Amino acid sequence: MEERAGIPEAQRRAAADRIDAARADSERLIGSLTRLWDDVVEASAMTNIDDEHDPEGSTVAFERAQLRDALKQARADLDDLDRAAERVRTGDYWVCERCGGPVPAERLDARPTARTCVACAEKTKG
Numbered sequence: 001m002e003e004r005a006g007i008p009e010a011q012r013r014a015a016a017d018r019i020d021a022a023r024a025d026s027e028r029l030i031g032s033l034t035r036l037w038d039d040v041v042e043a044s045a046m047t048n049i050d051d052e053h054d055p056e057g058s059t060v061a062f063e064r065a066q067l068r069d070a071l072k073q074a075r076a077d078l079d080d081l082d083r084a085a086e087r088v089r090t091g092d093y094w095v096c097e098r099c100g101g102p103v104p105a106e107r108l109d110a111r112p113t114a115r116t117c118v119a120c121a122e123k124t125k126g
Contacts, residue, residue, distance in 0.1 A: 007094055011105070015093055018112050019085045026078045033074060037067045080113040087115075096120055 044060045087093040096103050098120040107114050114121070 007091055012088055012091075012093075015088050015108065015112070016085065018109070019081055019088065022112055023078065023081045023085070026074060026081060030071065030074045030078065033067060033071045037064075037071065040064055040067060077113070083115075084113045098123075 040060060040063050044064075084093065093108065094103050094105075095101075096117040097115045099117065101117050101119075103114060103117050107118060116124070
């Protein structure tokens with residue numbers, strides 16, 4: 001069994017598998033949000049109803065803003081997962097980016113994109 005940076009290959013593989021699964025979920029979410037975005041854009045192009053003053057529901061502008069923000073966050077999450085996958089490859093995944101100490105496996109299991117140990121994460125909260 002190969003070890004790189006003191007991390008057993010089985011642990012590296014398990015981390016990579018978790019990240020790959022989360023990445024697939026994130027890509028599905030982005031696809032779904034993109035289809036919703038396209039539907040909203042198409043619907044607004046096909047009508048000239050003044051929904052900005054419609055008291056019955058949300059406006060197209062509001063829906064677009066919500067979808068835009070959700071897509072932005074989903075893409076940022078995907079970028080974070082890509083960076084986490086790279087850290088697994090280099091062996092830095094289990095090392096805190098702030099203090100250089102270990103990041104507990106339990107933290108990485110719960111939050112695969114974590115880049116800091118719990119103590120450093122608490123310090124940055126404020």
